[in-house]
Amino acid sequence: MTVIVGLLAAILLGGAMTAVGAAAAAGCRVDYTTPAQWPGGFTADVKVTNLGDPINGWQVAWTFPSGQRVTQAWNATTTTSGDRVVATAASYNAALATSATVSFGFNGSWTGSNAPPTAFTLNGVACTGQPGGSPSPTTSPTPSVTPSPSVTPRPTVTPRPTPTSVPLDAMATVAAMQPGWNLGNTLDAIPDETAWGNPLTTRELLRHVRSEGYNSIRIPVTWNGHFGPAPDHTIDPAWLARVEQIVDWSLDEGFYVMLNLHHDSWEWADSYPTDEAAVLARYRALWDQLATTFRDRSSRLVLESINEPQFTDTPDEQGDVFVQELNADFVERVRSTGGGNATRLLVLPTLHTSSEQPRLDALAETIEDLDDPNIAATVHFYGWWPFSVNIAGGTRYSSEVEQDLVSSFDRVTSTFVERDIPVVIGEWALLAWDHTRPGIIQRGEFLKYLEAVGYHARTRGLTTMVWDAGQFLDRSTLRWRDAGVHAMMRSSWTERSGTASSDQVYLPADGALTAASLTLNLNGTSFQGLRHGGEDLTRGTDYTLDGDVLALTASALSRLAGARQHGVNATVEARFSQGVPWEISIITADTPVLGAATGTTGSFAIPTQFRGDTLATMEARYDDGSNAGPASWTSYKEFWSSFRPDVDAGTILLTPEFFNEVRDGQVTLTFHFWSGEQVTYVITRSGTSVVGAPA
Structure with a gap:
C-alpha cells in the first residue's frame, strides 16, 4: 500500500513554530507506505522530502482515518491525541536541506481496516507537493499531546504471516523483530539438545510461541562438540541439518530468526589471547560454513557473531580489541559469501554483552569503522545484580533497580539508537527467576520489573528478546508456568500497567483487624476500582483512596479473610484504565x-x-x-x-x-x-x- 501526498505551505520555524516570512520558500512531499501488514498490526515507512528552504527541526503530523495507533517508532518520536499523530525529529536527523529526504517508520495496530492517512503537515501546515504556497486555513495550533505508549489501546496480538516485502533499513528490521523470544538451553545445551532438561524442539512449540505475539526468535547454538578437527573443522552434517530444520520451521512460521555461536565463547574462543591462530581458524571455518549454508535464506534470518564474548585473564580494554577483531572478521566473511548475505542484518555484541559505557564506545567505534548500513548492536540485561539473584538485601524493585535499568537503556540509546544504529537486547530476565528454585524473587516485585523493562525499552526503540530456558513456557504442555507473569510481559509491549508497593496484605490469625494500606504506582494510568470474585468492591465502605494511597477497610478485610486460616485467604484486583490488573493477596500469618x-x-x-x-x-x-x-x-x-x-x-x-x-x-x-x-x-x-x- 503506497500513498504519496504533496504538501504546499509556508514552513514554520523556530521554537514557537511561527511563520518564517514571505520570502521563505516552502513545500514538501510525503511518501507513506506499509511494507508489511498482518492481522491486528502493520509496519509503516514515511519519507518526507523538503521542497523549500532548509529547516532545522521538523514535525510531521497526520490523522489516522480508521482508528489506527502507533505502537513503536524509529528515527522519530511520536505523540498522539486521539487519532492525530505528531512525529518529531530525533537529534540526529533534525536538519533537512532543500530537496533532502528524511525517513522514519513505525509499527502500528489496527482493527477493522487499515486505510492510509490522506493528508500530512510539516511543522503545522498542509501541502500539495509543489514549492511555495501559504498556510492551510485548517491548520490549528498543535494540541497538548500525551506520549502514545500511555494512551494507546492494547492491540490484539496475533500471528503475523511472512511480509510481502521486508523493512527498508536496519532500524526498521530490528523494530519489526520486537518482541523476541530465546529458545534457551536447547541447541546451546552441552552436549546436545535435551541435555539441560528441555524436550526436543517441535514445530508446534514454535507455532505456539508465534501465536503468543512474538515476532522474532533467537536460536542460540553451541557448535563445540559438533565439528571436526583442523584444518577444516567440518560441522557434523546431522547437527547442521537439525539447526537448519529449526531455522526453517521458524522462518515458515513468520519469525525473524537470530542465529549465533553461543557457548563456544567460553568453551574455546576465550583462549584467543594466547592461541589466536587456532581460535581464529576455528571461528572462520565455522562462519564460512554457516554463511554458505544460510546464504539464500530469507532476509528475516539475522546472524549474530558470538554470544557474550569473554577472554581468559584479559583486562577489559584489551578484551574490547579482541571483540573488535572477531566482529570485523565475522562481517567480512559473511559478506564475502554474497547472495542474501551481502545485505543481511548482522548483529555485533560488546565485550560480555555489557552495557557499560566503555564497552559500548568500543563497539560503536567498530561499527563506525565497518561503515556497513546493515549492522545492529546487541547487549544483554539481567537487571541490578543484588535484585537479580537476591543477595545483599536486594529483595524489592527498588530505586537502585530502577536507576540501573534506566541508565543501561539510556546508554545504549544515546550510543547507538540516536546514531541510527539499532539495538537488540538479545537476552533479558532476572538471573534467579526459575520455577525449579521457587521463592528467590518475590512475584510482585518481579511483575514491577517486567512492566518497567517493557516500558523503558519501548519508549527508547529497543528490541527485547526474553531469555526462556523453560522457566516461562512449559514446553511439554505449551502452557505458561505463570499466566500472570506472561500477561504483564505481553501488556508491556504496547502499554503501561499500574502496580503497587506490594501485592500482599498480611493479617494476624487472631485479634481485631485494622485497615491496611498500599501505595499505588499509577505509571500514567488512572485507578478504576477493586474487584473480588468478579464483583466490584464499594469505595468508601470496602476501600478508600487518598491520592495514591489505597486502604482496605477493616470490615472488608474481615470479610475477605474469612476464618483467617494461615495462607492466602482471598485475592482482590486493583484495576486501572489500561494494562493488567494488579492482584493483591490477603494473607493470614503468624510469627514463624x-x-x-x-x-x-x-x-x-x-x-x-x-x-x-x-x-x-x-x-x-x-x-x-x-x-x-x-x-x-x-x-x-x-x-x-x-x-x-x-x-x-x-x-x-x-x-x-x-x-x-x-x-x-x-x-x-x-x-x-x-x-x-x-x-x-x-x-x-x-x-x-x-x-x-x-x-
Whole structure:
C-alpha cells in the first residue's frame, strides 16, 4: 500500500513554530507506505522530502482515518491525541536541506481496516507537493499531546504471516523483530539438545510461541562438540541439518530468526589471547560454513557473531580489541559469501554483552569503522545484580533497580539508537527467576520489573528478546508456568500497567483487624476500582483512596479473610484504565517458629513452622558483628545458594556452600519474612558438626 501526498505551505520555524516570512520558500512531499501488514498490526515507512528552504527541526503530523495507533517508532518520536499523530525529529536527523529526504517508520495496530492517512503537515501546515504556497486555513495550533505508549489501546496480538516485502533499513528490521523470544538451553545445551532438561524442539512449540505475539526468535547454538578437527573443522552434517530444520520451521512460521555461536565463547574462543591462530581458524571455518549454508535464506534470518564474548585473564580494554577483531572478521566473511548475505542484518555484541559505557564506545567505534548500513548492536540485561539473584538485601524493585535499568537503556540509546544504529537486547530476565528454585524473587516485585523493562525499552526503540530456558513456557504442555507473569510481559509491549508497593496484605490469625494500606504506582494510568470474585468492591465502605494511597477497610478485610486460616485467604484486583490488573493477596500469618536442630556442614536443616508467612532473606553475623558466610561484604546472604526454605517439608536448609565459608564458633542468623517479621536463630559450628536453636 503506497500513498504519496504533496504538501504546499509556508514552513514554520523556530521554537514557537511561527511563520518564517514571505520570502521563505516552502513545500514538501510525503511518501507513506506499509511494507508489511498482518492481522491486528502493520509496519509503516514515511519519507518526507523538503521542497523549500532548509529547516532545522521538523514535525510531521497526520490523522489516522480508521482508528489506527502507533505502537513503536524509529528515527522519530511520536505523540498522539486521539487519532492525530505528531512525529518529531530525533537529534540526529533534525536538519533537512532543500530537496533532502528524511525517513522514519513505525509499527502500528489496527482493527477493522487499515486505510492510509490522506493528508500530512510539516511543522503545522498542509501541502500539495509543489514549492511555495501559504498556510492551510485548517491548520490549528498543535494540541497538548500525551506520549502514545500511555494512551494507546492494547492491540490484539496475533500471528503475523511472512511480509510481502521486508523493512527498508536496519532500524526498521530490528523494530519489526520486537518482541523476541530465546529458545534457551536447547541447541546451546552441552552436549546436545535435551541435555539441560528441555524436550526436543517441535514445530508446534514454535507455532505456539508465534501465536503468543512474538515476532522474532533467537536460536542460540553451541557448535563445540559438533565439528571436526583442523584444518577444516567440518560441522557434523546431522547437527547442521537439525539447526537448519529449526531455522526453517521458524522462518515458515513468520519469525525473524537470530542465529549465533553461543557457548563456544567460553568453551574455546576465550583462549584467543594466547592461541589466536587456532581460535581464529576455528571461528572462520565455522562462519564460512554457516554463511554458505544460510546464504539464500530469507532476509528475516539475522546472524549474530558470538554470544557474550569473554577472554581468559584479559583486562577489559584489551578484551574490547579482541571483540573488535572477531566482529570485523565475522562481517567480512559473511559478506564475502554474497547472495542474501551481502545485505543481511548482522548483529555485533560488546565485550560480555555489557552495557557499560566503555564497552559500548568500543563497539560503536567498530561499527563506525565497518561503515556497513546493515549492522545492529546487541547487549544483554539481567537487571541490578543484588535484585537479580537476591543477595545483599536486594529483595524489592527498588530505586537502585530502577536507576540501573534506566541508565543501561539510556546508554545504549544515546550510543547507538540516536546514531541510527539499532539495538537488540538479545537476552533479558532476572538471573534467579526459575520455577525449579521457587521463592528467590518475590512475584510482585518481579511483575514491577517486567512492566518497567517493557516500558523503558519501548519508549527508547529497543528490541527485547526474553531469555526462556523453560522457566516461562512449559514446553511439554505449551502452557505458561505463570499466566500472570506472561500477561504483564505481553501488556508491556504496547502499554503501561499500574502496580503497587506490594501485592500482599498480611493479617494476624487472631485479634481485631485494622485497615491496611498500599501505595499505588499509577505509571500514567488512572485507578478504576477493586474487584473480588468478579464483583466490584464499594469505595468508601470496602476501600478508600487518598491520592495514591489505597486502604482496605477493616470490615472488608474481615470479610475477605474469612476464618483467617494461615495462607492466602482471598485475592482482590486493583484495576486501572489500561494494562493488567494488579492482584493483591490477603494473607493470614503468624510469627514463624524455628526449632532446635543438630546436623553437619553437609546437611543442616532447621525445623520451621512458616505459619502462612514466606521467607524473604537471611542475614548471618559472627559474635563480633562481622559478616559470616560467603560474600562477606554483606550480612545478607544469597537466597538458594546459602539457604533454601521448603514450606512443604517444613525446613530451612543451610547449604554446604554457606558452611564452606563459616569458621568455627557461633553465628547469629536473622531470618526476614515478607510479613515484616524477623526471627533470630543461633548456630554453632565445631568442625563438621553444627547445632542450632532459636535465640
